[in-house]
Amino acid sequence: MKEVIKNKLQRLNSDTDKIYQLIDDIPQDKLLDGSYGWSIIQVLSHLNDAESASLKYMQKKMQAGDKMKSSGAGNSLRMWLTNQALKSSLKWKAPSYISNPPSYPLEEMKSKWMETRKAIEEFVNEYPDEWINKLVYKHPMGGRQNLDRAVESFIYHQIHHMHQINRIKKQLGL
Template sequence: MKEDINRKLKRLDDDTEKIFESIEDLSEDQLKNQTYGWSLVQVMSHLNEAEKASLKYMQKKVQAGDKMQNSRMGNKVRMWLTNLGLKSSLKWGAPSYISNPPEYDLNEIKEQWADTRKAIHSFVEEYPDKWLEKLVYKHPMAGRQNLNGAVDSFVYHQIHHIHQIKRIRKKMNS
């Protein structure tokens, strides 16, 4: 199961690299342009902040150890349905605690996001196999999830915002 989680983390990292490649031709002013809603830097900041908050929650949750509840089919179904929505190009608002992302310059967000991802990789690496079916994560829409569901949500959340980045780029080029 951890092999599957690590494959998903690799995809997450690869997709993040593609995001940075897709904006490398833009100036700082273009990256911070809020004409179309969030700026591109704010989108990336939001993704980082969501992952960082999720990691913090999971780091706290694992302190319960074996007392964490086990995942059930309903948890997986809710995550699957949520991921279907995230994979689409539908739009919806962010949870209030991460709805106003800070705006950094591109190098700052790259550095911060790399630090967050490094911490996520370490968390997964150190996570005991015996807890892989424990509910360690809480998704704002899908509810409690195991570690696999958490990483799934990171992947699909990022896919959702890749659609947003493409919409912003398209409008900038109009």
């Protein structure tokens, strides 16, 4: 099962590279332009903050060890429905605790995000096989989930925000 999760991490990183290609030729001032809501940099910052907060939650939750509940069909269905919404181009407000992401220069943002991804990869590598089906993650819409669906939700979350980046680019005339 860990190989499946590691493959999803590779997909997540590959999709991040696609985002970087999508914004590669955009000047820094346009990346920081929040005229139409969040700037592109704020979108990237939000993605990193969401993954970082999720990792911290999972690290804390893991302390419960064998006391964590096991995942079931209901958890799977709820996350599947959430992911279907995320991969669509539907819009909704971010949870209030992450609704005003900070802005950084692009290279600093990339560095922060890379650190988060390395930490997630380490977490996955060290995660005990016997807990692979434990509810270690809590998604704001999808509820409690296992590690596999946590990483999968990062993929769909990123897809969701790729739609947003494309909208921002269009609004900025890029």
